[in-house]
Amino acid sequence: MTLSELKSADSAVALLRDPYRFVSRRAAELGEDVFETRLLLRRITCMTGAEAAAVFYDPARFQRAGAAPPPLQKTLFGQGGVQGLDGDHHRQRKAMFLQINDPDRVEALAEAVTREWRRAVDAWTATGEVTLYPQVQLVLTRAVCDWAGVPLSDAEVETRTAQLTALFDDAGDIGLGHLRSRAARKSAERWAADIIEQIRSGELSVPTSAAAFMIANHREPDGRPMTPRVAAVELLNVLRPTVATAVYIAFVAHALDGHPVWRERLADGDGSEDLAFVEEVRRHYPFFPAVAAIVREDFHWRGHRFRKGRRVLLDLYGTNRDSRSWDDPERFEPERFLGEEPDRFAFVPQGGGDPAVHHRCPGEPVATRLMIVALDQLVRHMTYAALAPSAPIDYRRLPALPTGGYPIRVLATDDFP
Numbered sequence: 001m002t003l004s005e006l007k008s009a010d011s012a013v014a015l016l017r018d019p020y021r022f023v024s025r026r027a028a029e030l031g032e033d034v035f036e037t038r039l040l041l042r043r044i045t046c047m048t049g050a051e052a053a054a055v056f057y058d059p060a061r062f063q064r065a066g067a068a069p070p071p072l073q074k075t076l077f078g079q080g081g082v083q084g085l086d087g088d089h090h091r092q093r094k095a096m097f098l099q100i101n102d103p104d105r106v107e108a109l110a111e112a113v114t115r116e117w118r119r120a121v122d123a124w125t126a127t128g129e130v131t132l133y134p135q136v137q138l139v140l141t142r143a144v145c146d147w148a149g150v151p152l153s154d155a156e157v158e159t160r161t162a163q164l165t166a167l168f169d170d171a172g173d174i175g176l177g178h179l180r181s182r183a184a185r186k187s188a189e190r191w192a193a194d195i196i197e198q199i200r201s202g203e204l205s206v207p208t209s210a211a212a213f214m215i216a217n218h219r220e221p222d223g224r225p226m227t228p229r230v231a232a233v234e235l236l237n238v239l240r241p242t243v244a245t246a247v248y249i250a251f252v253a254h255a256l257d258g259h260p261v262w263r264e265r266l267a268d269g270d271g272s273e274d275l276a277f278v279e280e281v282r283r284h285y286p287f288f289p290a291v292a293a294i295v296r297e298d299f300h301w302r303g304h305r306f307r308k309g310r311r312v313l314l315d316l317y318g319t320n321r322d323s324r325s326w327d328d329p330e331r332f333e334p335e336r337f338l339g340e341e342p343d344r345f346a347f348v349p350q351g352g353g354d355p356a357v358h359h360r361c362p363g364e365p366v367a368t369r370l371m372i373v374a375l376d377q378l379v380r381h382m383t384y385a386a387l388a389p390s391a392p393i394d395y396r397r398l399p400a401l402p403t404g405g406y407p408i409r410v411l412a413t414d415d416f417p
């Protein structure tokens with residue numbers, strides 16, 4: 001098979017125009033799961049589909065050191081965090097995240113979010129019209145800081161929420177948003193490093209099960225603690241994506257509009273189908289378009305030569321909608337998640353493989369649990385009018401969102417037990 005190389009054009013413009021569908025559309029045009037192109041003059045290889053994902057997550061073939069594009073290191077990820085580690089160093093750091101998110105702790109976070117949501121909903125009712133996306137960011141920031149052992153005064157909530165949000169919501173921007181995201185990273189890292197140092201010095205006392213405590217006391221393979229700056233990056237690796245779950249929660253509300261039969265079925269149900277609904281939201285709606293890695297040593301796959309040092313992108317959005325893995329993939333159908341567990345390389349909204357071994361996200365239980373909290377509140381505990389129901393999804397934004405951020409008017413809420 002010959003390599004399908006798009007020699008003529010740089011793909012930067014096409015990618016910016018359609019960040020979610022660029023890889024799968026180009027792959028479909030070429031009839032291949034792998035192709036080479038140029039991005040800002042650099043050669044890059046793009047892959048899509050479950051079989052490509054299984055290759056991409058083979059640590060013998062790919063490394064993550066140096067894979068994140070520099071603009072994203074200065075905004076979304078920071079430097080020195082788990083995303084750029086390989087081998088034993090990665091496994092040991094990753095084990096810390098899995099411990100931070102163990103099932104009891106996920107339940108504790110769900111309770112904190114429910115509490116904050118109920119507090120907020122009274123204010124939303126009094127205000128009249130509110131926009132769900134930014135309001136849920138505030139709810140999640142309050143809850144995750146409390147849960148993680150990060151002190152947050154009422155006066156600080158808005159600033160810290162804006163900073164944590166700018167890390168993911170502005171990182172994909174190429175203009176002013178990018179500068180905002182870089183500035184937010186600097187301030188947020190200073191804030192988080194200060195908390196780490198206060199915990200280490202004993203000035204701040206937090207429960208041993210809290211994320212900030214575990215990060216402050218984590219030991220690297222050489223037995224040393226992380227530097228305050230790297231520990232700050234890891235603390236933000238817990239706070240930032242938890243707040244980012246606001247994106248998925250806006251999509252839960254959007255999916256409920258489009259599927260009134262499911263809204264009724266869930267409202268009348270006992271909660272046992274909630275997970276299937278939110279899993280289908282994660283499969284169907286866009287969030288991370290792709291992930292990047294670097295070829296470790298030359299190898300061949302599907303007749304394509306992967307050269308050492310080449311940056312490779314794995315298409316997450318397209319893999320979740322690949323007709324070889326999913327029946328009628330464009331259809332929103334939660335029932336597909338009522339049966340067996342999905343394949344770990346076909347269902348990749350937060351990466352593929354095994355989270356303990358690979359770079360797959362350790363926060364999936366958090367994201368799904370918090371989406372279920374939101375679903376429960378939206379369908380069983382409050383009555384609201386969606387002011388722009390089923391608004392079109394803005395796919396050019398990163399992350400994509402329902403246009404307008406999902407405005408609502410809360411009409412009634414039940415009494416919170």
Ligand code: HEM
Binds near residue numbers: 083248358
């Ligand atoms: C809002 C929902 C979330 C989305 C869409 C998301 C998405 C992702 C994706 C696509 C990756 C990269 C996978 C890869 O590189 O192969 C990732 C990694 C990661 N996520 Fe999440 N995530 C979410 C929530 C969370 C939460 C709640 C946490 C922590 C509490 C978290 C912590 C991390 C960490 C630490 C990594 C790096 C893992 C590694 O490199 O080994 N994420 N996430």
